[in-house]
Amino acid sequence: MKLVTAIIKPFKLDDVREAISEVGVEGLTVTEVKGFGRQKGHTELYRGAEYQVDFLPKVKLEIATSDENAERLVEVIAEAANTGKIGDGKIFVLDLAQAVRIRTGETDGEAI
């Protein structure tokens, strides 16, 4: 199993959600996060004084999936979240050791 973690632009969340449901993803966890990458921050202005916004808002998705699905899932997310502009985000794929569905006690492949 793999855990696919994607950091994307917040306004792309709906597009990504739609796209991944077409490749059979049946669950995902979303977190509002802040961070910086190559995009860095930007400056804003208040009453004549500039200030730096160092961390930009992003959305983090976490999706558990089977080994064979992971590659396709990454492709779909990358396609749906792409705007071609700086700050589109990143995707990380990690090995997932165990999964349990709490209600039924099902594990691993049956739990995701």
Added chain:
Amino acid sequence: MEQNIFHLQYAMDTFYFLVCGALVMWMAAGFAMLEAGLVRSKNTTEILTKNVALFAISCVMYLVVGYSIMYDGSLFLSGIEAVDEAAVLADFAAREDGFVGGSIYSGASDFFFQVVFVATAMSIVSGAVAERMKLWAFLAFAVVMTGFIYPMEGAWTWGGASVFGLYTLGDLGFSDFAGSGIVHMAGASAALAGVLLLGARKGKYTKDGKVNAIPGANMPMATLGTFILWMGWFGFNGGSVLKLGDIANANSVAMVFLNTNAAAAGGSIAALALSALLFKKADLTMALNGALAGLVAITAEPSTPTALEATLFGALGGILVVGSILALDKLKIDDPVGAISVHGVVGLLGLLLVPLTNDGASFSGQLIGAATIFVWVFVTSFIVWSILKAVIGIRVTEEQEYEGVDRSECGVEAYPEFVSNN
């Protein structure tokens, strides 16, 4: 028949006074929202507590002693409810210019209209010292300001009393229709004294002379507050005509409403345009301060300018306020909401504009009046703030300032999260 008309004129002018007073009372809500919008969210509850408490303290102190100092009345307003109807009717009949003569109205309505002005002056102080002052030190100052400092200068101006027996401002050609100086500059003078003793918010100015922005938490609230103040100002200036009940005065009231609105519009446009030129961005808070600056600028004389003059006077206020806010930051005088610039610097401008359209006022009279108000309020405030600083301290600790005065002074946050009842 004539007596019936006198009854009606008394009723109309009393009613007009009361409605205008209620409009000015609503300005307290405007100040509360404006200030809550321009501070950080961790200081919201405290600024709201200050606003509601200072309003209540102003009302009580003015009732207890303030009104009697300012207008030579009695303590606790005793006797204000006793109106001799026959004597009032005789006053009407004895007026030299008859029906269009001076205004006669209920004494209680006069108190009500005056008391909300005191609260306005005090509200100006709270924004300037926001985010770092101890709540109880501020409220202690409010007691002295509204019970003594303001009523004294009010007595010299609207009360017609001489300044410690030395000179009488009215005789020198001083005129302040609704209080650019008497209310607004006075409030700002007290605020300036407080800010100088209090110091800037931590992190506002760096050692190398850089000014750091500390953005306000809620722009919709600041905008709502400004609109509420704009609306309340119709009562502030409109009510100051003191009479509605004849053609000339009704026209004057209409002109005052028109000019008050025009000046606010002019001020807002000018401040927005100037900030866009200077910063290359449309700065909302400057546009808000500009509207208020326009209002303050016209308050000293809203009845005699033409509509065009009122718009230009307001625009002048809007330009001046942007310059003043930037200049105060250069001087490291930290005023989170721009109160000293809006009410103090532009209040002075308002006084100096009066002789341009009102022959009854002179530049020398305006300057002497402005100096009298400023020196009195600034010096007495400085003394009171200093005593408070020595006795109970006026500033919260650095840690409390970092955590927010909501927690240290009020114990409750404006927007509580992660609350657990266990």
